[in-house]
Amino acid sequence: MRVVVDFDLCESNAICMQIAPDIFEVRDDDFLYVLDETPSEDRRSNLEESVQRCPKQAISIEE
Amino acid sequence: MHSSITIVGASLAGVRAAEALRSEGFEGVIKLIGDEAHVPYDRPPLSKSFLEGAMTSERLSLLTKEKITELELQIRTGSKASKLDIDSQTFEIEGEVEGFDALVIATGARARKLPNTEKIKGIHTLRSLDDSIEIRDSFKSGNPKVVVVGGGFIGCEVAATASAFGIEVTIVESQDVPLSHVLGEEAGRVISKLHTDNGVQLKCGVEVQEFKGENQVEGVLLKDGTLLEADVVIVGIGATPNTEWLEDSGLTIENGVCCDQTCLAAPNIVAAGDVARWDHRGYGKSIRLEHWDNAAEQGKHAALRLLQKDSEALPYAPIPWFWSDQFDRKIQLAGISSPGDDFEVIVDSPEEGRYTAIYGNEGRLKAVLGINRPRHVMQFKSLMEEEASWKEALDFAKGIG
Numbered sequence: 001m002r003v004v005v006d007f008d009l010c011e012s013n014a015i016c017m018q019i020a021p022d023i024f025e026v027r028d029d030d031f032l033y034v035l036d037e038t039p040s041e042d043r044r045s046n047l048e049e050s051v052q053r054c055p056k057q058a059i060s061i062e063e
Numbered sequence: 064m065h066s067s068i069t070i071v072g073a074s075l076a077g078v079r080a081a082e083a084l085r086s087e088g089f090e091g092v093i094k095l096i097g098d099e100a101h102v103p104y105d106r107p108p109l110s111k112s113f114l115e116g117a118m119t120s121e122r123l124s125l126l127t128k129e130k131i132t133e134l135e136l137q138i139r140t141g142s143k144a145s146k147l148d149i150d151s152q153t154f155e156i157e158g159e160v161e162g163f164d165a166l167v168i169a170t171g172a173r174a175r176k177l178p179n180t181e182k183i184k185g186i187h188t189l190r191s192l193d194d195s196i197e198i199r200d201s202f203k204s205g206n207p208k209v210v211v212v213g214g215g216f217i218g219c220e221v222a223a224t225a226s227a228f229g230i231e232v233t234i235v236e237s238q239d240v241p242l243s244h245v246l247g248e249e250a251g252r253v254i255s256k257l258h259t260d261n262g263v264q265l266k267c268g269v270e271v272q273e274f275k276g277e278n279q280v281e282g283v284l285l286k287d288g289t290l291l292e293a294d295v296v297i298v299g300i301g302a303t304p305n306t307e308w309l310e311d312s313g314l315t316i317e318n319g320v321c322c323d324q325t326c327l328a329a330p331n332i333v334a335a336g337d338v339a340r341w342d343h344r345g346y347g348k349s350i351r352l353e354h355w356d357n358a359a360e361q362g363k364h365a366a367l368r369l370l371q372k373d374s375e376a377l378p379y380a381p382i383p384w385f386w387s388d389q390f391d392r393k394i395q396l397a398g399i400s401s402p403g404d405d406f407e408v409i410v411d412s413p414e415e416g417r418y419t420a421i422y423g424n425e426g427r428l429k430a431v432l433g434i435n436r437p438r439h440v441m442q443f444k445s446l447m448e449e450e451a452s453w454k455e456a457l458d459f460a461k462g463i464g
């Protein structure tokens with residue numbers, strides 16, 4: 001699976017970083033960086049939680 | 064196992080409840096009932112980008128047609144539930160009695176109004192899509208003078224959006240410093256300054272005496288004798304939980320539907336979102352929140368509670384979190400602050416518009432406020448989840464300040 005962030009929607013509130021810090025990082029410049037675009041299958045439930053908790057619906061998972 | 068689950072209130076908490084049931088493998092009937100005409104939509108943009116005109120109503124939608132089909136939802140809009148009775152497991156809908164196996168109460172809250180304002184044109188509250196459209200239309204007609212009554216988060220956001228239209232706007236707030244009941248005076252002043260720097264007028268420590276104008280509002284008279292000219296007034300003085308349909312139901316209602324630690328209000332009945340008051344194990348008291356993240360998470364937690372045995376049910380005890388966007392600032396608060404908390408500013412960089420402060424009490428870290436500092440907010444939120452002490456928080460702050 002592949003993590004896709006719509007950066008036009010993302011507002012860098014770092015919710016996803018709190019849920020999956022190995023995949024998402026909001027750095028000191030306040031931009032979101034995707035650390036791991038193709039996380040392994042065992043990260044799915046955390047990733048799905050990030051998708052749901054993102055208030056901007058900016059994250060999606062492509063299979 | 065229930066053969067059907069009914070969700071009353073078709074907004075964020077209700078939609079997330081339905082989604083959670085399906086992802087947990089619930090195969091029974093799911094009914095989603097709401098009294099608004101629209102399909103479920105998201106509220107935060109109503110005072111921000113949608114009000115500004117930078118976002119379409121399609122983008123607000125919480126449920127697409129495809130999603131409704133995929134989740135196999137029986138959705139009924141424009142239908143108000145009333146007269147819940149927990150003994151017979153029934154309520155009324157459009158005059159007909161409807162039974163249920165299990166129920167999610169997700170009827171949210173509505174904007175509080177000032178008395179005798181219903182008939183005067185130009186006085187608004189902001190809760191629904193239609194409210195936001197009406198306010199936006201009035202911002203666009205001529206060059207109206209706008210008065211916002213109540214300097215809470217929604218009032219401050221509306222004022223910020225109005226001033227982005229180049230409109231003259233005044234906030235009237237009864238406290239001496241807006242938001243000080245939530246953020247404390249010092250941080251409240253930081254937000255006040257943001258508004259005055261952007262040309263918003265603030266009238267604090269004074270209440271509204273009356274509105275001028277017979278059919279159309281013309282002005283707002285304050286108790287100190289000041290008369291503010293106004294073509295449009297937005298009243299943002301808080302919200303009231305929608306519990307009227309639960310009166311005499313057998314449930315306990317005290318400024319919200321009272322639930323146990325697991326969101327259960329009665330056997331087979333849970334509540335979630337702005338309408339729910341529940342025993343928060345971490346805080347050792349009952350709380351009710353009006354935050355987006357809570358409505359989403361509690362909707363999910365409460366719905367899954369209906370699928371669990373009492374013995375396996377987990378308490379719902381999150382660290383509350385919300386955001387507010389005003390001008391180019393992203394304000395976030397995690398945790399709960401109280402008057403008299405220890406308060407420590409960690410970052411204060413007005414040139415960059417960045418600010419981080421933490422709140423502590425009884426030796427514990429209680430809350431973090433960030434302005435354009437989302438990373439810090441989430442770092443301190445994680446510390447709160449680990450029940451960090453005030454000293455640990457201060458030590459951590461030294462490393463990031």
Ligand SMILES: Cc1cc2nc3c(=O)[nH]c(=O)nc-3n(C[C@H](O)[C@H](O)[C@H](O)COP(=O)(O)OP(=O)(O)OC[C@H]3O[C@@H](n4cnc5c(N)ncnc54)[C@H](O)[C@@H]3O)c2cc1C
Pocket residue numbers: 071072073074075076077096097098099105106107108109110142143144145169170171172173189190191217305308335336337338352353354355356358384385386387388
């Ligand atoms: C303008 C605005 C801006 C906001 N901005 C932010 C923000 O920036 N950050 C943040 O964290 N939170 C924000 N919020 C708060 C957030 O939107 C709410 O916490 C969230 O909408 C609560 O969801 P809910 O599903 O519990 O209730 P609601 O969204 O209130 O939905 C309840 C639904 O139930 C319906 N209903 C009520 N009674 C009945 C009945 N008897 N029968 C059938 N249906 C019924 C209502 O009409 C409504 O559709 C904002 C809210 C508003 C209004």
Ligand code: SF4
Pocket residue numbers: 005009010011012013014015016017024026032053054055056057058059
């Ligand atoms: S949760 Fe969403 S909006 Fe927030 S940083 Fe992650 S992708 Fe961006």
